[in-house]
Amino acid sequence: xxxxxxxxxxxxxxxxxxxxxxxxxxxxxxxxxxxxxxxxxxxxxxxxxxxxxxxxxxxxxxxxxxxxxxxxxxxxxxxxxxxxxxxxxxxxxxxxxxxxxxxxxxxxxxxxxxxxxxxxxxxxxxxxxxxxxxxxxxxxxxxxxxxxxxxxxxxxxxxxxxxxxxxxxxxxxxxxxxxxxxxxxxxxxxxxxxxxxxxxxxxxxxxxxxxxxxxxxxxxxxxxxxxxxxxxxxxxxxxxxxxxxxxxxxxxxxxxxxxxxxxxxxxxxxxxxxxxxxxxxxxxxxxxxxxxxxxxxxxxxxxxxxx
Amino acid sequence: xxxxxxxxxxxxxxxxxxxxxxxxxxxxxxxxxxxxxxxxxxxxxxxxxxxxxxxxxxxxxxxxxxxxxxxxxxxxxxxxxxxxxxxxxxxxxxxxxxxxxxxxxxxxxxxxxxxxxxxxxxxxxxxxxxxxxxxxxxxxxxxxxxxxxxxxxxxxxxxxxxxxxxxxxxxxxxxxxxxxxxxxxxxxxxxxxxxxxxxxxxxxxxxxxxxxxxxxxxxxxxxxxxxxxxxxxxxxxxxxxxxxxxxxxxxxxxxxxxxxxxxxxxxxxxxxxxxxxxxxxxxxxxxxxxxxxxxxxxxxxxxxxxx
Numbered sequence: 001x002x003x004x005x006x007x008x009x010x011x012x013x014x015x016x017x018x019x020x021x022x023x024x025x026x027x028x029x030x031x032x033x034x035x036x037x038x039x040x041x042x043x044x045x046x047x048x049x050x051x052x053x054x055x056x057x058x059x060x061x062x063x064x065x066x067x068x069x070x071x072x073x074x075x076x077x078x079x080x081x082x083x084x085x086x087x088x089x090x091x092x093x094x095x096x097x098x099x100x101x102x103x104x105x106x107x108x109x110x111x112x113x114x115x116x117x118x119x120x121x122x123x124x125x126x127x128x129x130x131x132x133x134x135x136x137x138x139x140x141x142x143x144x145x146x147x148x149x150x151x152x153x154x155x156x157x158x159x160x161x162x163x164x165x166x167x168x169x170x171x172x173x174x175x176x177x178x179x180x181x182x183x184x185x186x187x188x189x190x191x192x193x194x195x196x197x198x199x200x201x202x203x204x205x206x207x208x209x210x211x212x213x214x215x216x217x218x219x220x221x222x223x224x225x226x227x228x229x230x231x232x233x234x235x236x237x238x239x240x241x242x243x244x245x246x247x248x249x250x251x252x253x254x255x256x257x258x259x260x261x262x263x264x265x266x267x268x269x270x271x272x273x274x275x276x277x278x279x280x281x282x283x284x285x286x287x288x289x290x291x292x293x294x295x296x297x298x299x300x301x302x303x304x305x306x307x
Numbered sequence: 308x309x310x311x312x313x314x315x316x317x318x319x320x321x322x323x324x325x326x327x328x329x330x331x332x333x334x335x336x337x338x339x340x341x342x343x344x345x346x347x348x349x350x351x352x353x354x355x356x357x358x359x360x361x362x363x364x365x366x367x368x369x370x371x372x373x374x375x376x377x378x379x380x381x382x383x384x385x386x387x388x389x390x391x392x393x394x395x396x397x398x399x400x401x402x403x404x405x406x407x408x409x410x411x412x413x414x415x416x417x418x419x420x421x422x423x424x425x426x427x428x429x430x431x432x433x434x435x436x437x438x439x440x441x442x443x444x445x446x447x448x449x450x451x452x453x454x455x456x457x458x459x460x461x462x463x464x465x466x467x468x469x470x471x472x473x474x475x476x477x478x479x480x481x482x483x484x485x486x487x488x489x490x491x492x493x494x495x496x497x498x499x500x501x502x503x504x505x506x507x508x509x510x511x512x513x514x515x516x517x518x519x520x521x522x523x524x525x526x527x528x529x530x531x532x533x534x535x536x537x538x539x540x541x542x543x544x545x546x547x548x549x550x551x552x553x554x555x556x557x558x559x560x561x562x563x564x565x566x567x568x569x570x571x572x573x574x575x576x577x578x579x580x581x582x583x584x585x586x587x588x589x590x591x592x593x594x595x596x597x598x599x600x601x602x603x604x605x606x607x608x609x610x611x612x613x614x
Contacts, residue, residue: 088489182395184512185530205491206513209530218527218604223492223516244610257607288613297525298605300564303551306595 001066002246004112005032006045006131007121007235008078008101009052009070012275015083018228024275025056027078028121028145029070031232034280035239035266036119037063038287040246042239043112045069045131049076049100059280069112075100088227089204108134117246119238120144120165125157132164141251143167145238151178163195169238172203184209185216198256200241200263202234210260215253219260220297222268222290229274233267236279240266265290308373309553311419312339313352313438314428314542315385315408316359316377319582322390325535331582332363334385335428335452336377338539341587342546342573343426344370345594347553349546350419352376352438356383356407366587376419382407395534396511415441424553426545427451427472432464439471448558450474452545458485470502476545479510491516492523505563507548507570509541517567522560526567527604529575529597536581540574543586547573572597 007029013022033042043066052072060067078101081094106127113136120128122145132142142165150158151174158178162168168175168191176182179190184201188211191199198212205227207220241263248255268290272278314336320329340349350373359379367374385408388401413434420443427435429452439449449472457465458481465485469475475482475498483489486497491508495518498506505519512534514527548570555562575597579585 183534185532203513206510207525207527209527211530216530216604217607218514218530219607220514220516220525220527223523223525225492227490248610254608258610261607262610284612291609291613295609297523298607300524300526300568300605301561302598302602303555303565303569305591306598 001043001111001115002040003036003042003117003119003242004045004069004108004115004131005029005036005042005119005121006106006127007032007123009044009046009048010078010080012231013079013081014229014231014274015085016088016229017085018226019274021229021274023079025059026080026232026275028123028232028235030060030276031235031270031279032119032121032239032242033060033065034063034276035236035270036243036246037065038266038282038284039240039243039262042066042243043069043115045106045108045112047071047073047100047104050074052077063280066111068109069107071107073100082231084230088230091231106131106134110136116140117242118142119242120161121235121238122147125150125154125161128161129157129164132161141166141245143169143238143242145169145234146174146178147171148174148177159194162191165196167198167200168196169200169202169234169241171234172201175199175201185211200260202237204230204233208237208260208264210256212253212256217257217260219264219294221264222294222297224268224272227271230271231275232279233270236270237263237267240264261291261294265294308350308418308422309347310343310349310424310426310549311352311376311415311422311438312336312343312349312426312428313413313434314339314430316351316353316355317385317387319538320386320388321536321538321581322392323395323536324392325533326581328581330386332366333387333539333582335430335539335542337367337583338542338577338586339426339428339546339549340367340372341370341583342543342577343550343553344372345573345589345591346547346550346569349373349550350376350422352413352415352419354378354380354407354411357381359384370587373418375416376414378414380407389538391537395537398538413438413441417443423447424549425449426549427468428542428545429454432457432461432468435468436464436471439468448473448552450476450545450549452476452541453481453485454478455481455484466501469498472503474505474507475503476507476509476541476548478541479508482506482508492518507567509544511537515544515567515571517563519560519563524564524567526571526601528571529601529604531575531579534578537578538582539586540577543577544570544574547571568598568601572601
């Protein structure tokens, strides 16, 4: 197992201008792991209730995802209901039922604890810390995500865990809220002052910006004909990003730049259909073709006056 | 004269979090022409009052800008007062005094009327049409800009002039308002359905997107350490864009892609100081260096799985 991800496994009810879906499989750990599964072996640490469909576990396993850490307990699986209406980029949460997720105690096997790459998806920062502390040794590369809720209710614990990761992968609004810096390069600098040596700011329809200590890289979003459902796009970004890093093994600036485009590629698929529908049915050639489309989207030549 | 620009020449009073400047030279025609002057010869069509400082005209002339079409009439020069406070990307207009600009009747000499490139900066679309109709023959390439005011009060005239240009260069909010399409690629398609064969959407801190009939190109904004004053950035973008096109003469997809980065380069200088302070004092090597920084900002390698 190359990557361990801890995060939510959920049944989502989502409405967008394109339609509505009830109780479809979602959650940060699912989006992340399916996206990463195209590049490397991933194991999920999470919890579900006894309403969790065996077919959903099979679908994850069929992607080569290790679900031995996805524990089933008595009760109902975490459920989220949301809609994206006027502004397709902003989710409005209508209902959250934590259910079994409210008492989640992550349990790692030896295979999990020895994984070289760890992604702490959006979850209580105290649980992120527990998982990091459960690893046999400090993994080669650890990245984390978070959300406004944890910035509001668990800031000290959040600052602690951010201080221990290599990279924070975070939404634009949230990095501004976390750092109280409106200017993005200043916000990224403030994140790096907390500990990470790099950060990726996810900007939705505007793409993603990667900041390192000595460089910056900007990736656009892919101009899709239609966005059906943005749910999970950020986790699919992180899955592609970490999946690429884990498949390459050599984490330098070039790897991080390419990983940002791989992540953007996977995020662009995520939004093309509801939930996991598109991202779970990709071929290697779909991914190659979309990656090349990013190359085409961003290429330009220097004018004559540039020596 | 390679490019003629018609637009405003103004004295701006601007306050931003970085400070305040009173009655500094500004206006779309000034920002555009100074930016374009680094690449080609430009002539301004505009009007000023008899309060217009001879030193301001000299400054324009010292950049090789032809000001024979910048007519001085009795009265005061157009004045705009605005501020950028909470959100550095959005101007709040505090006061507008049209003054002599209110009765502006553009007058072109033969040199103007024979120019191969024409930029119709943000101004009443009826005046944009008058200038286009005053050209000896249809110029090789015409681009235009506009703003929410004209979309609201002069939509039919605006649609008419857009139908006669090669490219619309427009802000993101305004292209959405103009086309009533929220999804950007759809909005760009709607613009092209009005007549232009390409459009550039200016997205402020998110960069610029170029749409052609068969391609799309995305340019990021340069992640500056600090934004001092965004006034005129869009006009400096257009000046760099048109300046590059006019200097190359061959208007194909490659030229438009490079022009988008040249435009972004010039816009990135514009915001580094108040008004024209930075953009009027550039060297060729400043421009080359910043262009190369855009190359560095956007470059990435393909992963191994891409054949």
